[in-house]
Amino acid sequence: MPQDPLSHHLTTMAYNNAWANHRLLAACARLDPAEFVAPRSGFFPSIRATLNHILAVDCFYVDAFEREARDEPPHPRIAEFFDVPEPCDNCQAVQAAQRAVDAKLIAYCQTLNDASLSRVVTILRPSGAQHETRTRLLAHVFEHQIHHRGQVHAMLSSTAVPPPQLDEFFCTMDAPLRRQDFAEMGLSEADIWT
Known part of the structure; x- marks a missing residue:
């Protein structure tokens, strides 16, 4: 049965997200602890701080998506996702937590069809309720x-670990370049593209 094109694309974006996180975090895991926490130029002051921010925001939005899918009200206290600025103090902890939230995002996207993309997800913000369609919020x-991730990639440029290639996901010709990553993640090309 053919898949709905937009919802399938959003699912491939969720897979791409998981793959890029896997590849980037594998590089970051090779840093010595001092390089992981060293002050760097970026929106957040270190690789650790930036990776923790990505994780916290992902948890925040995935919670909103899952609540909407279950027809539950939005999370009543969003600050809980950000109360601890850097909950993971090392890369291995970030890797495990990010892998878990990435799997939840993929699972959510796999439930979508194009007819359901206009459903509204509500998030309670300090300024009031925010209402966005699934399509807009996923794109965001x-x-x-x-x-x-681009900021972490740039930060890695000033470390002993070279930044990994992160743009080899969508083209068929690049499949051999991601084969090892997919094997490590337990994925196959067929999981994503068919």
Whole structure:
């Protein structure tokens, strides 16, 4: 049965997100602890701080998506996701937590079809309730992740660990370049593209 094109694209974006996080965090895991926490130029002051921010925001939005899917009200206290600025003090902790939230985002996207994308997700903000369609909020989440991963990628340039290639996901010709990552993640090309 053919898949709905937009919802399938959003699912591939969730897979791309998980793959890019896997590849970036594998590079960061090779840093010595001092490099992981060293002050760097970026929106957040270190690789650790930036990765923790990506994780916290992902948890925040995935919670909102899951609540909407279950027809539950929005989270009553969003500050809980940000009360501890850097909950993971090492890269291995970030890797485990990010892998878990990435799996939840993929699972959520796999439930979507194009007819359901106009459903509204509500988030309670300090200024009031925010109402966004699934399509807009997912697009926002993916853009947020790409933005901050790019900052970590740039920060890695000034360390002993070279930044990994993160743009080899969508093209068929690049499949051999991601084969090892997919094996480590337990994925296959067929999982994503068919």
